[in-house]
Amino acid sequence: MAKKVHVTTTVNGDDYEYLAEPGQTLVDVLRNNLELTGTKEGCSTGDCGACSVILDGELVCSCLVLAAETDGKSVETIEGMADGDNLHPLQRNFLDLNGLQCGICTPGFLIAAKALLERNPDPTETEARFWLAGNLCRCTGYDKIVRSVMAAAEEMRGA
Amino acid sequence: MTELRYEAPESLDGAVTLLSGGGGGKILAGGTDVLVQLHTEMIEPDVIVDIKNIPELKRLSEDGGAWTVGAAVSGMNIIDNDAFQTAWPGVCEGVALIGSIQVKGRASIGGNLCNASPAADSVPAIIAAGAIANIVGPGGSREEPVENIVTGPGQTSLAQGELIVSFSFPAKQANSGDCYLRLTPRTEMDIAIVGAGVNLTLDDDGTCIAARISIGAVAPTPLLVEDAANALIGTKVNDAALDAMVEAVRAACNPISDKRGTREYRIKTAGVIARRAALKALERAQAN
């Protein structure tokens, strides 16, 4: 067997310590070792964005990161997006404006949109669309997703 | 796969040592190509050498107008640097087209170059910019113009144990401008059918005195097309000069037909995209 890598990492503020296969991806560890299945795996090649997480402040596809690379780093996933019972404004706007249908892409879109609004609180629709281009959705035609993001941005600016 | 090891050296020497031993070392920078290759079993290395903990690979600095960009600096870090963006907008356009925001959060110029795809978006842009690759290896360090790195699809001129540390961009000349454009069916998340990087310098009365034109996805490697540059040098970059440039670009093309586009379509649109990139570079040069 391959020599496993000892990894210490923070996920949504909680400390985790585990052994990863050298070639094991972060999404694999999140889902299968840590049982945080909110992060979805749609392609394993970085083309769908369903596995989006924030790694030390940077939006990434967790299928394109080795778990071993996250030693000492901090990971934010969908499970950490709400503050207790208080949904993030993005989550609430996705619900209110029906920004989701089947819901498989939703965690990835929410994480990507969160990263967008942290960097640019007042994006144009075009900026939002290009930022979110790495997240595929097959149900919605993107219309209500983009509207949800724009509404959340406006609400957060006002807050 | 069962033998795979993960190593993250913190020095260049450490990386070179790991890459020099045996035949199966693979460099991991952003990982956006390597991890796909690993998991689809296109590659089966003995050791993954993560180079992101080596300070020299992560440097992004300017000295007297000349820039040094570490080979593993992420795309987002490059395009987020306002000063670099001002100096090399065309290079940033190329970097900005390397996949999604998520992919650019990891992917680097070094990886984009060393993956050695003919369609790599940042490569024509940095070739046009005249970037130099700073290389270390078991035999010490050396410098190589970027256009000499890729030798064929998936092939580079780097020797075993060598890695690119950084890229040096020359100080930007007055009255110069660069641009990278590509053609894809989708607006994002696509591989270039053709790409063109153009870097022009004008004199005070608007005559082109220097030009570098590089095209991608139209040959086994990204090309530096000197005939195309020569068609512009000494002209005011008027329609006649642009027509000659387009002709030279098309003459240089030697693409394949594949799932992403036919040979004829690529040759035809290479000229279109190169012309558009040249006009944008010209506009920038005139504004500088």
Place this chain on the structure above:
Amino acid sequence: MATILEDSKYDPQRDLKVVGSNPVKHDGLDKVTGRAKFGADYFLPGMLYGRTLRSPHPHAIIKSIDTSAAEAVPGVKSIVTRDDFPEIDPGTVAGEMTRTAMAREKALFDGHPVAAVAATTDAAAKQALKLIKVDYEILPHVIDPVDAMQPDAPILHDYIRTKGLDEPSDKPTNITERLITEMGDVEKGFAEADVIVERDFDSKPMHQGYIEPQGCVAEYSDDGQVELWCCTQAPFVYRDRLSAILKMESAKINVQQSELGGGFGGKTGFYPEPVAILLSKKAKRPVKMVLSRNEVFRGTGPVSATNYTIKMGVTKDGKITAAQGHLVFQTGIFTGSMYFNGPNAMFTRYNFENIHIESFEVVSNRPKVNSFRAPCVPQIVFGVEGVIDELARKIGMDPIDLRLKNAATEGYTTVYGETLGPIGFVETLQAAKDSEHYKSLVKDGEGRGVAAGFWFNRGGETSTSMNIAPDGSVTIITGTADVAGSRISIAMMAAEELGIDVDKVRITMADTNSLGFNRVTAGSRTTYSVGMTVVDNARQCIDQFVKRAAEIWDVPEDAVVYENGECRPAGANVGNFEPLTIADITKQTTMSHGAVTASASMNVTGAGPGFGLHIVDAKVDEETGRTDITRYTVVEDAGKAIHPLQVEGQYQGGAVQGIGWALNEEYVYGEDGRLQNASFLDYRMPVTSDVPMIDTVIVEVPNPRHPFGLRGVGEVPVVPTMAAIGNAIGNAIGVRPQSLPMSPPKLLEIIDNRNS
């Protein structure tokens, strides 16, 4: 039990409180917090990981399979090949299903499963796959359907004889069936026409493109019971088909549907599920199988490719007198494309009298096609609506006016024999004409196109049950899978009928042990059919509330009325009783009478057909052939929008899937018969930045057969999309494309030919 099947009591005057509003979806919170469990999200103790070995050859005899080296890999617990599946005759429905799950005599397409391994880790399973030795004898292959029809084409199945020929032949062939669909006299119709247009068209396979790959966990217990958790549009259909190919009783297979991460027709038939069951049976441990994206593209059902000719004639004043089609549908390696939808739907929405359509279904070395929204219709409508546009142009008529002039209305008998009830096609066309988009000026350099579409809409076998808790809250058990949020619409209809708040209603998607048979979620049947049975459930429960209230008050049942969630005396003479809420009744009577419950199983009929018209503005880069969609409006009849945001979402999603199919999506095969673009990167589905906002106009012409008047809205939104985009591109560049997708190289060639 059914009480409303033939009498929905649709009341246009009814004051609706819940239906027509937009409450937050009950499944929404779990989906925005990551708690919702999809096919790949189930874990069982002792679970193994299963992986599939797939054929790299499009057509090859499997001479032998040697698994001995793979069995020796540490951690490998079971290996399954064709030998583990019961023998079922080829050429039968079950025979073809089992051969889709696992190759038997031959590998029939690139990506066809030939063996599978279950191991303690995914890595061990993958390692073992590499050690399985398959001895193939490679045979000539055929990918293109027209090539497959040629006399010298490789014959893929020795048992196929073309059905429906005028003179039956006993010669093996790749043409499964010929079908004539006709009415009136086309020759007479063409003789009456002033202008006749005839054009050839073709389309490539596209993939449903759901973001969630197929995923399941199967557990086979020693007493022969199977528990299967999976993402499916059809838990009951999966159960019964698994029963057929595994030769097990249906009652021994319990299918528990997970949340479904998109299906669009692609999850109406199983792929890894039977393999996972057999791996579990052999290993005596639960087995999880999740397909990779590469496997999804290579191994699961794409959409039918087509080659066809459309010919239509029109008089100078705009009466379309004849419509003819010659259609070839590629069905992949096995029959079952549902190609007959094409001829039945292609002209339906118009009141044509003279129609003649000859259709062929052809096998080739690709995965068997699977359903996709309105199976086999949108790719043909692409041609039909292009020809109609050309007719309009040639006689100088507005394209919507020509469609209005020929629009079908109530009483028209379709080519497939249905006499239409009240339908909303004219209202849809009129709403499109009146829309802001259609009235606006076309921008310089852009083209505008319109196209219309139709879908039958479906009903079918549906079972639900309703349970009233002692505190008066309501749970509903459904078995027709929720694929995009139908649960909220169903809860709303139950709440409306019961006169209570929708938050008092919760829906559980049942496993197959818990409910009677439910047909697949497909064909725009779910909200319609399940709406029928839950309204029936609610009416049964109301009957019981009334009975119990009458008993509490000691008055006759007809002295009690139920309205707004309460029982009250029918009049002052009944007595002075305070109204009883559901909770009042259930608290007082559950102990004595048991819970108030209801169940209903129906074969729901009366789905009202749906019609839509799309308006598209497109801009084409004349130097590269790239198209940008700049504005898009979907106008469609929903009968009644139960949850308007959900309806809009169906319209918008269908339109953007169609944009992908129109512009870029296709399967690209190499000379070697292998799929070249088996990744999202190279398959090119639309991304967020590729499309504009999709405007919607919801037309509401009620379906009188449904208590709230609804029509299904799942299929129509994709039907006219490629046609409308094709017409917009045609108006932008002056030549209407005839080949899908209308990708940049194809459009540039059209532009170059136009210029020369």
